[in-house]
Amino acid sequence: MTPQELKNSILQFAIQGKLVEQRPEEGTAEELFARIQQEKQRLIAEKKIKKDKPMPVITEDEKPFDIPESWNWVRLGDISTYDHRKEKISANEITKDMWSLDLEDIEKESGKIINICKASERKISGDKVRFYRGQILYSKLRPYLKKILVAPDDGICSSEMVPFNLYGNIDSRYAVYFLKSPHVDFIINSVTYGVKMPRVGTDTMIELPFPLPPLAEQKRIVAKIEELLPYIDRYEQAWSKLELFNTRFPEDMKKSLLQYAIQGKLVEQRPEEGTAEELFAQIQEEKQRLIAEKKIKKEKSLPEITEDEKPFDIPDSWKWVRFSDVIDVRDGTHDTPKYVLKGVPLVTSKNLVSGKIDFDTAKLISETDAAAINMRSEVNTGDILFAMIGTIGNPVLVKKDREFCIKNMALFKPIDNRLFNMSYLLLFLQKEQEQMKKVQVVGFNRLCL
Structure with a gap:
């Protein structure tokens, strides 16, 4: 369960009367509602409200869930001034020291004030709406952000926020938690209007069924929610760390496995399997035969590998070698052939994606140009392609199912498939990405394997 799901569950339990027990001595919501009606009639008589x-x-169809017998279903408009005319204040009446509240100053979901500015700090044009300490502030713009709070002080805001009061000393914090509940969130956001900047209409809000508990129970519900919120915050911190760990775990585990593999720590060494020194001698013998047959070119002699070049220890039966000692290292064309609408794919570094060749984005060249490129760098199944331009790396072990040629990338070909496992080289390349970036300086031939 995510932290938000846990919080939603608590709020849903709260507005259904399941978070705290009911106490007969606290009276009923019916009695509270009757007092509210009396209060409204008095204010009407005094001409304070219309x-x-x-x-x-x-x-019955409008009641979304059962509530305790001591509670009462009412409409938000019956217990609040949500639809009353808002007190406007013109720009020339706004004083510099007034608190000017923008929607951006309110944190989504929590409703916390994250920025406090005076009117003098803002460019204000046009009328604003006045609000007073203790009023509920409800953002009718993008209500899914749940920017709802009890005003901690007097101030001014845009008409996108609705300040309103509750009758009968109803606990404003209980009303805020109700408006943030998953039930209300679903109802409100299913009837908003406007695509880019959705809003909720006044009629929707005042007709919203409101589960009204007795006053004392409202306060106990609020106290219980606020007792639980710090635990939810702590749970969220732990959950976020766990999510980060779970996200990184597969990649970290892969890196660890690859590191163990190339260090000879993943499987045990067996004397009966011989040594890398013996294997190296066989590869050199095969390499000399291929040079004599002019199937591969003779490379310049490379310096011995120094101790400083060896990045880690390997088993006694293993051997450090340079790439060109055991691999035929080539590259594709560096020229730009003429592109055609129908022809042979020309694979470049950008076409190496997630261990595969993306032929959909490859440009096409003529068969004649492709044949010329493949004279020196034909790609076969079991070869490895490696990006040399842009993002260095992205090795691909080729499973050739069509003709293609390559440009501006490294091509690693086995000298003898019977003597060298290219899948092992692929693992090495995947692990040693940082080392492979040195190709820009020293070239592949001199890299250690």
């Missing part, structure tokens, strides 16, 4: 249009009765 008389609202009667809200439709909540039908």
Whole structure:
């Protein structure tokens, strides 16, 4: 379960009356709602608020879940001033020291204030909306971000935020947690309008069914949620570390296995299998035969491998060698042939992707040009291609199923498949990416294997 799923579960339990127990001595929501109606009638009589249009009765089909018997389903518009006219303030009435709250100042999901600015610090044009300490601030723009909070002080905001009060001393924090619950999140975001900048309409909000608990229980629900939130935060930190570990584990494990493999630590050494010194002698014998038959070129003698060049210890039965001692190292053409609409794929470094050749992006050249390139660097099954330009590396062990030729990349060919396993060389190349980047300086022939 993710931290967000855990938090959602707690909020859902809270608004269903399952987070804390019900206590008969705390009265009922029906009694609370009756007091709210009395309060509203008094405010109407005092002309402090206008008389609202009667809200439709909540039908059984509208009730999304069961609530305790001491609770009551009401509409948000019945218990709040959400749809009341907002107090506007013109730009010339705004004083420099007023708190100016933008949506960007509010952290998504948590509703925390992450930036506090005075009006003097902002370029303000047009009317703003006033809000007061203790009011609920609800962002009707992109409501899925859940930028909802109880205002900690007086200030001004854009008309995209709706400040509103609750009647009957309803706990504003309980209402905020309700508005952040997964149930409300689903309902609201299924009826928003506007594609790029979705908003929720006033009618949707005031007709929203609200599960109303008795006052004392509201406060106990809030206290329990706020007791649990620090644990969720700690769980999130641990979960994030675990996710990072799980993400990196396959790659880290692969690197460790490859490192063990090329150091001779992955499997045991067996005396009956002979030594690399003996194998090296056989490869040199085969190499001299191929040179004599003019099937490969004779390379210049390379210096002995010094102790400083050896990056790690290897078993006594192994041997450090240079690439060109055991591999036929070639490269593709460096010229740019004429491209055609139908012909032979010309594979370059950019076509080596995730251990495979991407022929879909390869350009085509004529069969005549391809034949000329393949005279010196024909690619066969079992050869390895290695990028020399751009991102150095991306080795590919070729399984040839079509004709193609190569440009600007290294081609590693076995001197004798019976004496050398190219899959082992592929593992080495995958592990030693940093070392292979030295090809820009010393060339492949001198690299140690």
